[in-house]
Amino acid sequence: MVKAFAIIKKNLKLITRTKSSALIVVLGPLLLILLIGAAFNTANIYGIRVGTYSESYSSLTNAVIDELHKKRFSTVKIESVDVCIESIEQGIVHVCAIFPPDLSVKDGGDIVFYVDNSRLNLVYIVLDTLSSIVGTKSEELSTQLTKTLIDALDTADKEITDKQSLLDALASDASITDKKLDALRSVWNEVDLESDNGSSFKVLENEVSKLPGSNESKDTVAGLIEKVKRELKKKDESLIASSTAKQKTLNELTNLKQVVEGNIGYIASLDESAKKVSQEIKNVKTTSISKIVSPLKTRIEPITKNKTHLNYVFPTLVVLIIMFVSMMLASTLEIKEKTAKVYFKNFITPTSDALFIFSNFVTNLIIIVLQLAVLFGVALYFFKDQILSVVTNIIIIPLIIATVFILLGMVLGNVFRSEETSTLAVISLGFVFLFFSSTILPIESLPGVIGKIATFNPFFVGERLLNQVLLFQSPLQPLLPSLYILGGYIVGLIILTVVTKKIAKRRM
Amino acid sequence: MGLIDLRGVKKRFGRKVILEGVDLDIREKDIFGIIGVNGSGKTTLLKLLIGFYKTSHGKVSYKGKNISRIVKKVHREFGFTSQESSFYPKLTVKENLFYFGSLYGLHNDEIRTNMDKVLKLVELDDVKKVLAENLSGGMQRRLDLACSMIHEPKVLVLDEPTEDLDPLLRREIIKVIKKINKLGTTVIITSHLLDDIESLCNRVAILHHRKVMKVGSIDDLRKLYDREEEIHLEVESGKYERIIKFAKLKDVECVGSKLIVYTKDAEKTLHLIFHIIENDNEKLVYADVKKPNLEEIFESLTKEGESSVVKKW
Known part of the structure; x- marks a missing residue:
């Protein structure tokens, strides 16, 4: 442990005593987060x-x-x-x-x-x-437009409803008229305008002839009867005229009844239609204009509320910084050590390769932790609650992501022989990770197998993990599958680091 | 048996054979020099000695034990300095020593004690708080030595430690190495700067064509050299026929007005020449005896097609 401490101390001193490195280590992430914070801390779109x-x-x-x-x-x-x-x-x-x-x-x-x-x-x-x-x-x-239409419908419905009582009154009046006509006809039918005065007069004349008295008186009575007969005949004629008139009236009443009955039918039909129209208008359940205009409305609701662009960019930004800084730092540290004149002297001390690997890893991790502390320290200003609510996860996940990329950087540093080639390899690999993540194009848009492989991209996995933690305050449990993937990478990369270190040593 | 023994050592990388049939023994408290042209395998040989490389064939043993089985012990008891200053320029002298002391598993107290001793030894005790990058070239090389000495190694392996240094700094480093050796540390040193090897080493191995050509002390190597000594002579007349004839000189060369005589016994031959000059009333202008240096011996030994001038070992 003393040896590891000595190596870490030496590494840190070397880094901090190089002014440019110290500047990058502390001020780099600070500057980056300030710039990005200022730029993305808005939900608006400018300058398009x-x-x-x-x-x-x-x-x-x-x-x-x-x-x-x-x-x-x-x-x-x-x-x-x-x-x-x-x-x-x-x-x-x-x-x-x-x-x-x-x-x-x-x-x-x-x-x-x-x-x-x-x-x-x-x-x-x-x-x-x-x-x-x-x-x-x-x-x-x-x-x-729809409002006009709906208003017209409303007016029609209102009018129909309003006039419904009139129709009802009309129907009722017609019905009364009909009934009155029936009554009138029945009265008229009962009126008897027939007369049979001839036989009555014959009976009267027989009775008069049988009466005792003089013929003169009989003739006087007969004359009176004749006079009455004539008068009655006149009345008969009047009655016949009345009977004809009655019949005509009855016929007219029958016709009127038929008309009234027809009218009652029409009023009933009109009433029914009015009721039907009114019902139909009432049956138009959706009278909300907006619903008629676009009955199927799509609305995109963000599952995270009140967030600025920075909220969405921050997890990607953190993983991006971890990825590039870890790989660059680790590979540079390895290459610098490897190409240093003193490198060989380290190997002829009784110190194992594993201890050098461990110490270099811890050195890198310390620096990344420092950078992340600066990064999250500044980020606290922008989204304090979001960070503080999942502080444990925010400590664990970036460390795991950093471990993967540090080990990857160490492997690259061991494989390549110069700082230039290793930097180029780091940048190339970084861009591959970046392109095959959802940062530039959605990973789902990649063709089948490539898309599936890309889901194992450590940058993608890390970004997804941090997204879930930072944006949705997710606990660790549902993130375990992604953490296992990163765990697998860590194990594989440790083995690869040891192997490449031995190969690099053999090349000396 | 030496402190370090190499028997039939072969090292190859892929198909390329770097060393073959190497037999060496390095004794305790030796300053053992390994010389050879660039690419002759000196550094590979050193890395075999410290257990960094494994042999393709043969055995390297330290105190009678196969080095590949006691690598940790070897690392604890060996110190190594490469041809380039190997320390961290951004750390101070003290920090460098602390760092390497920790890697050698020393406790802080031990490091502090050793640091004082080592810094005194390499004369850097005044600058222990100075960043290594701010030290002069000679100081940096001494710091390198100090880093290799912090754990008080029994064997110090130096790969071309005086490379790229000016003569003054070279002398400085040589002085320090001698001091280290006097403390009882066995020093193994490679260099193609043969003057340094000559002034430092008690034993030397010549590495050539993947093999150890010769091993021995400088005097032993000189004996292998046919034209062991040179007499440089100049007389006023510039005529040397009588001298050559009466002194029975066989291996001579006229360079300008001078005569160079190659002889195994310079003293005897010079005495004879002086006698002839006296008899002939000749006036002696210049006379000097030069012994062949390691460079010449090395050149002679490694020169292709001139094996006749070299005696069989």
Whole structure:
């Protein structure tokens, strides 16, 4: 242990006494986190320029452009589609939005976006925001139209409901009229306007002839009877006329009844239709305009609330720093030691290779821990609660990630013979790790086998672990599979470090 | 049996044979020199001696035990200094000594005691707090020696310790090495600076063509050299025929106005020459006797196709 302590002490002294190294060790991460913190501690998008072109700018087009302004996009009106595309190529604008002439809701039309796919990350941000702006505008307009429609329906429903009582009254009146007609007809039917005065007079005349008295008196009575007969005959004629009139009235009443009955049917049908229409209007369950305009709404809800870009970038940034600094530092330390004139002298002391490996590893780890302390110390200013709530995991996981990359750096330092080649190897390997992670392109977009292999990329695994801990405050238990992967790397790399160290020693 | 013995040692890397059939014995308290041209395998031989390399064939033993089996002991009892200053320039003299002392498993007290002794020995006790990179070339070389001596090794192996140093610094280092040897440390040293070897070593091995060509003291090696001594002579007349004839000189050479006589017994031959000069009333202008140096012996021994001038061992 005394030997290990002596080696570590010596390594640290050598590093701290080289001014540039000391500067990188302490100020490097501090500067980095301050710069990135200042740059990314926002959720806004700045400085994205959108070129717009339309043969004729309508009020709707201008409204969309205004929305873009509100979202802090810079917009430039460009004179043609070709010039707009050229502007993307020259980097003057980041995206071109081509609006159809006189864009209106009535006529509709496609808004075409031209983007530079080589700037994928930017494209996604721009397209996402633009689609959302255009979508919002289009939704606003649809809402207006639908509102008119819904208002009309509401008015119709209200009117029908209001007039329903009138219809009911009408139906009731018609029914009463019908009943009254029935009653009238029945009264009229009971009125007997028939008369059979002839036989009555014959009976009267027989009775008069049988009466005792003079013929003169009999004649007087007979004359009176005749007079009554004539009068009655006149009445009969009047009755016949009344009977004819009655019959005509009855016929008219029958016709009127039929009309009233028909009207009752029509009123019932109208009532039924009104009720049906009203019911149908009522049955339109969704009367919310927004739901009619876009019945299936998609909304992206971040699972982590109130976060700035820095929150999302920070875990990647930490792993990136750990990866490059660990590999670079470890390989440089190995190479510097290996190419030092004193290297051989170390090996002819009674000190085992394992102790040198261990001591160099601990030296690297101390420096990385110092850097991370600076990094997280500054990060506390930005997201104190987030860090403090998972402080144990935040100590453990970066250490494990650093161990993997330190060992990898040591292997590279042992394999390569000069600082230049080992630095080149570290940078190349670092970029391979970076490209085959989700930092630049989603890992899921990689083809089958490569994608699967990439999930074992230590940078990807480390980044995912730190993401889960920092963003979702995940406990260690669900992270065990990823930790096992890193554990496997550590075991493999320890073996590889010992082997490469022996090979490097043999080359002396 | 010597302190260190090499028997039939062969070392090769892949197909390339670096050393072959090497037999050596290095005695306790020797200052043993190994000379050879660049690429002759001197450094490889040293690395075999300290157990860093394993032999491809043959055996290297220290105190009668195979070195490959007692590597840790060898590392504890050997000190090594390479041809380039090997210490950490960004550490002070004291820190370097502490570091190496710790690697040799010494306790802090032991390191402190040894450090004082060693720093006095190499005359660096005034600069122990100075960064190694700020020391002069000679001091740096002495610090290197000090780092190799911190654990008081029984054997100090020095690989070309005077390389790249000016004559003054070389003399300084040689002085220190002699002091170290006087303390009882066996010193094994390689160099192609033969003057240094000549002034330092009591025994020398000549390494040539992968093999140890000769081993012995400097005087032993001189005896192998046919033209053992040279008499440089100049007379006023510049005529040397009578001298050559009456002194029966066989191996002579005229260089300008001088005569060079190669002889095994310079004293006797010179006496004879002086007698002839006196008899002939010749005036002696210049006379000197030069013994062949190690460089000449080495040159002679390693010169291809001139094996006739070398006696069989």
